[in-house]
Amino acid sequence: MKKKVGSIILAGSFLSTTTFAAPVTPESVQLSVDTMWIMIAAILVFFMHAGFAMVESGFTRAKNSLNILMKNILTISLGSILYFLVGYGIMFGNSNGFFGTSGFALQGVDDIGFFVFQAVFAATCATIISGAVAERMKLSSYLLLTILMTGAIYPVVGHWIWGGGWISELGFVDFAGSTVVHLTGAVGAFIAVLFLGARIGKYNGKSVNAIPGHNIPLGALGVFILWFGWFGFNGGSSLAADPSLIPIVISTTLLSASGGVVASALYSRIRFKKIDPSITLNGALGGLVGITAGTANVSLFGAIIIGLIAGVILVEGIRFIDVVLRVDDPVGAIAVHGVCGIWGTLAVGLFDTANGAVYGGGFELLGVQAIGVGAVILWTSAAVGASVFVLKSAGGIRVEREEELAGLDYAEHGSNAYEFKESLTSSSSKQTDNVNGDLVERLNQLGSSMKKPKARKSI
Template structure:
C-alpha cells in the first residue's frame, strides 16, 4: 500500500512557507510605501521653505500659515471625498460613470479595510494606499500657494484649496490612475507630471491671472525684482523637495521591487542634476550672471520633467529630459514676466511648463512602444483644459463674492501684521 503522508506533509509545508513569504513580502513592500509617504509629507516643509525664502520678510508668517494649513485641508478633504472620487471604480472606463459601490467612508467601518496580501497585489495595505495618495493631493494645492503669495486673501485661498483638492484634482486623477477614460486611451503618467504637477500649475496660472501682480512688480514696462528674504531657506527647501522626490517617484512603483525602485531613483536623480545644469546655463545666457534661483528652480524642473516617465525612460535620456526642463523653466519665467504674470516662486514655470514637457517626453523617450506622443498630447490637453477652467471658475466666483486680493495698504505694510499679528523675523535689542 502506498504511503502518501510524506507527500501531503511536504505540500502543507510548502503552503505554509508560501503564506509566510507572502506576509513578509507584504511587510517589506508596505514599509517602503510608508517611508515613501513620509518622504512626500516632508515635501510640504520644502515648499514652505522655498516660498518663505523667495518671499518678502513682511509676509513670512502668512506664507508659513498657508503652507501649514494646506496639507491639513488637503488630507481631510481627500479623506472625506477625494479618495473615493479618485478610486471609486468605473463600471466601464469613462469620465463620470463611477461605480457607487466603491464609496466607503472608512472611518465608520475601519474593520472593512483590507490589510491583507490580497489588496493591491501585496504591495501595501488599504490604509497606506489612502495616506500615500492623500500626500499627493495636498501637494497639488501647495503648488498654487507659492505662485499667488504676498497678495491673496487667506480665506479665499483656503476655500479654493478645499474645492480644488477635494473635487477637481481627484476627478482628473480618476481618469488615469482610477482606471478611467485616459487610462483606457493609453495615456501614461507614472507619478504625476500632469496629474499632480501640471494640475497644480494650471491652478496657479489661473490664480496669477485673476489675482494680478504684486504692487510695484511691473513699472513702465520694466520688471522690478523683489528680493527674497532668505536664500539659504530657499536652498534648504529645494533640497528637502529633492529628498521628498525619492518617495514621490520611488513610492509610485507601489512596491519595494528592488530593481524598479532603484532604477526610478537613478533616473530621478540624474534628471534633477541635469535640470540644475540646464537652469544654470540658460540663466547665464539670459541674464549674464550666476543665478542661484534659476539653478534651484532648474533642479525642481528636472524632477517634475522626469516624474511622468521615471520608470520607462532610460538614465541617459533622463539627463536630456531634465536638462531641457531646466532650460524651459528659465524661458517660461521670462515669458511670464513679459505678459506681466507675477509668480513669486516660479511655480507655473516649474510645475506647469515642465509638467507638460515631462508628460510629452514619455511619448518621445519611453522604452515602451505602446506609449504614443499623440496620446500623451491629447491627455495633457484634456487635463489642462479641465484643470484651468475649473480653477479659473473657482477663483472668479471668489473674486466676485468675497474678493481674492488684500487691500493695497495691507499689501504694502505686509500681511503678517494685519492678518496674524506677528512677524516672521523680529530683532530684539537689549536696553
C-alpha cells in the same frame, strides 16, 4: 518590579502557541515589505511640504513669511481631511469613466496605506498654488480654493489617469504625476493669478521690476528637502518594494534633477552673463518635475536629456510668463510645475524605451500624451476659473492695499516672523510692533523699485 515583569514575560511565553500567530508565508512577508516601503515613501512626500514652505518663504519678502508657513501647514491638514472624506472616493472609487462613485470616507476600503500615500500627493498638488499667489491673496480665499482642489478638482484628474478613467484607457503614461499632480497644480495657480493680479510695484508701465526674496539660503534648504522627498514621491509610486524597478526610478530621478541644475546654471550664464542662483535652484525642481511622468519608463541617458531640456525651458518659461504674459508668480511655480510638467509628460512619448518615438515606437504614444495634457488643462482651467470667479464675486480674494504694503504676517495673523530693528527707521523712537506701515512700506518700496536687467524668480 523587574522580577514581576520577568515572570509575566516568562508566563506569557509558555501560554503562547502557534495557534494565535498568523502563518508566515512568502506572500505575507512581501506584503509587509511593500507596505513598509509605501509608508516610508508617504512620509518622505509629507516632508516635502517643509521644503515647499522653506522655498516659498525664502523666495518672498520677510513681511509675508508667517502667512506662507500658515498656508502650507493648513494645506496639508485640510487637504488630508478633504481627501479622506471625498477626494479618495472620486479618484479611486468605482469608475464611470469620469469620476469615482464609492469609497467616500474610506467606506469599504481596505488598503489604508495606499490612501495615506495618495493623500499627501493631493496636498502637494494644492500647495503649488500657494507660492504663485503669495503676498496678496486672502488666506480664507486660498483655503477655500484648497478645499476645492483636494476635494474635487484634483481627484477628477487623478481618476481620469490613475483611477481607471477615460484617459488611462487611451494608454496615457504618467508614472508619478508630471501631469496629475504638477500640471494640475500649475494650471490652477495660473488661473488664480489671472484673477488675482500682480503685486503692487511689480509692473510699472512697460517695465518689469524684480522683487527679491528675503532669504535665498532658506529657499536653497527647501530645494534640497524637496529633492530628498522626491525619491519617495517617485520611488513610492511603484506601489511595491520592487528590487528591479525602484533603483531605476531613484537613478532617473537623481540624474534628471542633476541635468536640470547643470542646464539652468549654464543657460542662465549664457542668457544673463552670470549663473543665477535662484534659477539654478529652480533647475533642480524643473528636472524633477520633468522626469516624474516617465521615471520608470526611460533610460538613464534619457533621464539626463529630459533634465537638461527641462533646465533650459524652465529659464525661458519663467521669462515668458513674467515678461510677456505679465503674470506675477513670485516663486516661479507655474513654470516649474506647469511648463516642465508638460515637457515631462510629452517626453515619455519620445524617450519611453518600449514605445517612444526615439526607440522606433512611432508617434502614437506622443499623441496620447498630448491629448491627456490638453484635457487636464481644459478641465482644471474651467473648474478653477469658475471657483475663483465665485469666490471673487462673493467677497473678493485679494487683501486691501494697506494690508499688502504692511505685509500679510500682521494683516492676517497679527504678528511678524522677524523683528525689524528700529535703526532701519528714520526715527529711532518708532517700533515695528505697532505696524503703522512706515517701515514695512519703505521696505516694500525698496524691494519693488530695485530694477534689474533681467527679471529673476524662483520656484
